[in-house]
Amino acid sequence: MAAGDRERAGGGRSGGGKAVPPQRWYIGSCGDPLTNFWPASLVRFRQFAGQGPSRDLLADQAVRRLRLPAPLIEVNPRPPAPQVVFVPTWLWVDPGSWVERSATASAGGLTISATATPATVVWSMGDGQQVTCHGPGTRWRSGMDPSLRSPSCGHTYTAAPPSGTYPVRATVTWQISWSGGGESGTRPALTTTAQAQLRVVQAGALNSSGTG
DSSP: OHHHHHHHHHHHHHOOOOOOOOOTEOOOOOTTTTTOOGGGGGGOOOEEEEEESSSHHHHHHHHHHHOOOOOOOOEEETTTSSSSTSSSSEEEEEEGGSSSEEEEEEETTEEEEEEEEEEEEEEEOSSOEEEEEEEOOOOTTTOOOSSOOOSSOOOEEOOOOTTTTOOOOOEEEEEEEEEETTTTEEEEEEEEEEEEEEEEEEEOOOOOOOOO
């Protein structure tokens, strides 16, 4: 803050009288009151007595700062191989997009942390069916029996689409909590979504011929 700005701020404070604890004087502007960056072109000083930003305000700010990734859809059979009618499709979310995220907001000596934890993923399979999985799902690995169902998250198509592909959507629900200043709480859940196209085909007929 420039010397002239400090003088104007000090004058406003002295003109407003003494703040009675736990109140204190704050300097506000038309910018973000929760950051320490005050562009000179935006500064409009005013003085007010108060107890500073509330925990709820900082919790909301911390939640807005969360950067939640969209789920990375994984399936087996792995595209471009098609899914086959009546053969189990394994579903899972890549572990890199299924991790806890956190962010903080601070003001007036108080810091609040918000945490987002992935809880469930709902798969809309394109054939009118939905699958809810309480976790990222089990990754299919080479050497596993592809005819077996996933132990945690999967779907079996019973018909091939006329278009040849089904649109698949995965929606992850994140549970939101916050803590700081000796208190804690929750906020409404958030969701992130990703989509993919899966080619689904009928199993080929087994033809045999003989001579006799």
